Amino acid sequence: MDIIGSAQVVMLGEVALAMLLGGLVGWEREAARKPAGLRTQMLVAGAAALFVGLADVLLARYYGHTHSEMVRSDPIRVLEAIVTGVSFLGAGTIFRISSAANEGEQVKGLTTAASLLMSAGIGVAVGLTQFMLAIGIVVLNLVVLYGLRRLERYFSPREHGCGTRPDADDEGRPQ
Numbered sequence: 001m002d003i004i005g006s007a008q009v010v011m012l013g014e015v016a017l018a019m020l021l022g023g024l025v026g027w028e029r030e031a032a033r034k035p036a037g038l039r040t041q042m043l044v045a046g047a048a049a050l051f052v053g054l055a056d057v058l059l060a061r062y063y064g065h066t067h068s069e070m071v072r073s074d075p076i077r078v079l080e081a082i083v084t085g086v087s088f089l090g091a092g093t094i095f096r097i098s099s100a101a102n103e104g105e106q107v108k109g110l111t112t113a114a115s116l117l118m119s120a121g122i123g124v125a126v127g128l129t130q131f132m133l134a135i136g137i138v139v140l141n142l143v144v145l146y147g148l149r150r151l152e153r154y155f156s157p158r159e160h161g162c163g164t165r166p167d168a169d170d171e172g173r174p175q
Helices: 003-031 038-063 075-093 110-127 131-155
Strands: 095-099 104-108
Touching: 003 038, 003 110, 003 131, 038 075, 038 110, 075 110, 110 131
Parallel strands: none
Antiparallel strands: 095 104
């Protein structure tokens, strides 16, 4: 396989790894019955890794040509584009619920929007070949999303007081 083909295979592997890691975050969102679950998180992480890899390819392609003095590299712009796109997706997961039963307004989807941004960060880390960092961020993500949700449920005040089952849903039924 030539050097160009092998570089594409490496990038494909990086995107696949980013999708796998993003899928772990998405799996938790699916298990919590939240929007932007498995497939969405996988695609966000994979797209971020792909955009980082493609920016690297673009820079390498035009840097060695005769107009190389005209080519300027600003990797922050790639990150800005990723964050802008993911923020648009995240905004679509946030909504406000207003009802008398809730005694006011309640905002839903903020954690899911934040998890999309983290999945993009995971994809960027993989695209920059920061594999251990990406894996560590997935672990931290799962601790925050899964572990803290269980703690919140355990310590949240209920009609019958604190200490309901951590695996119970909002009505106290086991999940």
